[in-house]
Amino acid sequence: MRSSTGVPLAVLDRLSLDVAALHATDSALHLGGLVVLEGEPPSRVRVLEHLRRRVGLLPELAHRLSGGPGRPRWEPDPGFDPDRHLYESAGGAGPSALAAELLRQPLPRDRPLWGLWLVRRAGGGRWALCYRAHHAFQDGAAAVATLERLLGPEEAPRGRALTFRPPRPVDWAAVLPEFRPARRVTWWPALDAPPAQAYTAAFADVDMARLHALGRRTGATVPQLCLALTTEVLRALHPDGWGPDGPGHGLALRANLGISVRDPDDPRPHLGNRVAVAGVDLPCGEPDPDERLDRLGRALDHTRLARLADAHRVVLRKLPYRIGRLTLSRSVDARYTPLGVADLRVRRPLGFAGTPATGVYALPVMVPGQPLFVAWVTHRRRLHVTFLADRSLAGAERLPEAWESALVAHERRAEAGAFTRTGSGAGAS
Incomplete structure (x- = not known):
């Protein structure tokens, strides 16, 4: 196929491939979603028939990585066949064991960098479908939109904007301080x-319903509450480190939150x-x-995030x-930004052949050296x-319990009127 049919990789696509090369396995830079359903799993033939019908809604899925290191591009795969992207897994006792298996699965470079796994056991009489793509091939918003088209309602889907908002003139005086390097982290034991x-x-x-009720009492949005609960989880993981005598007292951990910078007129909104x-x-x-909740309310202010999206675009x-390659090592250094967070919203109910999904779990990427996402x-x-x-993070198995405990503690404080109403803003999508 002639190179004129290809689409040159954007800077972020190429940098994602570079980050993947820093990992022991390329699969660490894969992302996607695990969709859990109840009942008996369908046959592979039935899932393939469904997949063949739906991929026509997503022409980007037929693009593969091509070209040499100096001129990489996405180009239509002349041998594209959905059958080569449907895999099977016996599964395991539950989502955690299943995720550990799926996170290791490769995406062959001789075809478009995505796959759909039919998982026959997901614990408790459940099965699952798992969509995964390379982070160079898709970002989180594109992966969610792909899931909505593959496993959403049968009717023709409405177009979904994958941008944070339409581009506007950048207020550089306000946004330039945001580009200052983060402070080096020396006080978190996880590192x-x-x-x-x-x-x-x-x-x-x-x-x-619990989060909405808590939001009404505190004035916080759901993403702000989720960041607050994440903060409480991190405090519970190393309680001595943040106390009055701890090395992190009064300090903060830097997290990266993804914001979309896709142009609204992108002709291939699900690629790259x-x-x-x-x-x-x-x-x-x-x-x-x-005060912790109030600070996070300001950090997740809609105006701030929109301004950043405009500047990054x-x-x-x-x-x-x-230039991007030269700055890569600092941008992925866990000693400056030790963890990532993501807020994803599936706006169309997912399911398969009339069976609704009972759970949709993100499988995010991992930056080299970061202990947690x-x-x-x-x-x-x-x-x-x-x-x-990362398996080096001691106590990671306690994180779900700590999340629930933090939510209960916030609910009790809110019922007692302990929280003042934080500044509200729209969260990232």
Whole structure:
């Protein structure tokens, strides 16, 4: 196929491939979602028939990586066949064991960098479908939109905007301080152990009614509450480190929150990585929970995130790859930004052949050396939280319980009128 049919990789696509090369296995830079359903699993033939019908809605899925290191591009795969992208797994006793298996699965480079796994056992009489893609091939928003088309309602889907908002002139005076390098982290014990670069996942589920009720009492949005609960989880993981005599007292942990910078007129809205990051300081060392929530409300302010998205969109459009490559090592250094967070919203109910999904769990990427990534997915009336941790992180199996305990503690404080109403803003999508 002639190169003229190809689409050159954007800077973020190429940098994602570079980050993947830093890992022991390329699969660490794969992302996607695990969709859990109840009942008996369908046959592979039935899933393949469904997949063949739906991939026509997503022409980007037929693009493969091509070209040499100097001129990589996405080009239509002349041998594209959905059958080569449908895999099977025997599964395991539950989502955690299943995720550990799926996180190791490769995506062959001789075909488009995505796959759908039919998982026959997901614990408790359940089965699952898992969609995974390379982070160079898709970002989180594109992967969610792909899931909605593959497993959403049969009717023709409405177009979904994958941008944070339409581009606007950048207020550079206000946004330039955001580009200052993060402070080096020396007070978090999770960074003391050498990373294993092997990962484990744990999950939590929350009824959205609880979060909405808490939001009404505190004035916080659901993403702000999720960041607050993440902060409480980190405090519980190393309680001595954040106390009055601890090295992190009064300090914060920097987290990267993805924000979309995809152009609204992108002709291939489901292809490529178009996500920049907004730095969010999780105030783990702040002793007052009211102040912690208030700080996170300001960090997740809609105006701030929109302004950052506008600025990153302009910078990335003009950023030469060589410059991006030079800054890569600092941008993925866990000593400066030790964890990632993601807020994902599935706006169309997922299921298969009339069986609704009972859970949708994110499988995020892992930056080399980072001990933890926390991602939450809103689907129907539930919030599904994924804690993806490097196996060197001691106590990672306690994170779901700590999340629930933190939510209960916030509910009790809110009922007692302890929280003042934080500044509200729209969260990232």
